[in-house]
Amino acid sequence: MNIVEIKNLSYKYDKANVLENINLEIKKDDFLAIIGPNGGGKSTLLKLILNLKKPQIGTITKNLKDDCFGYVPQNTNLNIDFPITALEVVLMGHISAKNKFFGYSKEDISCAMNSLEQVGMKKYANSKIGNLSGGQRQRVFIARALCSNPQVLLLDEPTASIDVKGQKEVYELLVKLNEQMTIVVVSHDISVLLNYAKSVAHINKNLVYHKLDNVKNNINDNEHLCEVELLSALGKSSCGCSHHG
Numbered sequence: 001m002n003i004v005e006i007k008n009l010s011y012k013y014d015k016a017n018v019l020e021n022i023n024l025e026i027k028k029d030d031f032l033a034i035i036g037p038n039g040g041g042k043s044t045l046l047k048l049i050l051n052l053k054k055p056q057i058g059t060i061t062k063n064l065k066d067d068c069f070g071y072v073p074q075n076t077n078l079n080i081d082f083p084i085t086a087l088e089v090v091l092m093g094h095i096s097a098k099n100k101f102f103g104y105s106k107e108d109i110s111c112a113m114n115s116l117e118q119v120g121m122k123k124y125a126n127s128k129i130g131n132l133s134g135g136q137r138q139r140v141f142i143a144r145a146l147c148s149n150p151q152v153l154l155l156d157e158p159t160a161s162i163d164v165k166g167q168k169e170v171y172e173l174l175v176k177l178n179e180q181m182t183i184v185v186v187s188h189d190i191s192v193l194l195n196y197a198k199s200v201a202h203i204n205k206n207l208v209y210h211k212l213d214n215v216k217n218n219i220n221d222n223e224h225l226c227e228v229e230l231l232s233a234l235g236k237s238s239c240g241c242s243h244h245g
């Protein structure tokens with residue numbers, strides 16, 4: 001089943017298209033990595049999928065309601081010096097309409113604790129968010145997105161500025177969550193993604209989609225690939241992006 005079907009989508013902020021004639025089907029249970037150079041249009045595509053922006057040309061058809069999509073944004077805009085606990089951060093994603101003006105219900109709290117448990121952070125529920133490592137903090141933000149029981153989880157650069165160990169933990173968590181939900185992740189960590197994603201969409205104004213099974217078979221586990229090498233392994237020789245070494 002296709003969860004999202006994007007047809008002939010183009011989008012511009014000013015004069016030039018940042019996305020041009022995009023076609024993409026996101027299948028249920030996929031773990032899709034969206035990669036590409038800075039300014040290539042990755043975040044814009046995510047926002048279009050999430051209805052935060054409207055397509056100007058083309059269509060996006062979703063076969064699930066909007067509240068089935070969970071979102072972990074790139075910049076959480078949370079001041080980590082603010083004395084708020086992990087549990088409180090998760091609860092911020094979980095204000096039930098009924099109790100909006102009267103704090104959180106017991107159900108909200110127990111649901112938030114379940115989300116923290118899902119990401120392996122239950123024992124840190126009462127820790128101040130500023131005292132957690134980058135990877136732990138990101139797992140708390142993922143827990144916040146899990147509060148609404150999403151069937152699809154979209155994450156924008158979830159491992160930016162996290163150390164290697166923390167990145168691995170976040171990706172391993174996403175693989176676990178992928179047993180229950182579809183994962184769409186925007187990332188620059190190409191070689192890391194190869195170990196976790198099932199498919200990849202490379203965006204640089206245009207989009208090229210690849211399933212990763214064939215590629216993985218041709219690459220050693222320890223081989224480090226930059227973007228150009230990966231795209232070459234995927235069978236796409238010219239990509240117009242720079243080699244970062």
Ligand SMILES: Nc1ncnc2c1ncn2[C@@H]1O[C@H](COP(=O)(O)OP(=O)(O)OP(=O)(O)O)[C@@H](O)[C@H]1O
Nearest residue numbers: 013014018036037038039040041042043044045186
């Ligand atoms: N609100 C906006 N107004 C005008 N231009 C914008 C706006 N948001 C993004 N852009 C431009 O659109 C292009 C695509 O931006 P987008 O953030 O989607 O790229 P990206 O691939 O996510 O980049 P990065 O990897 O740096 O996060 C960029 O040239 C960016 O400067």
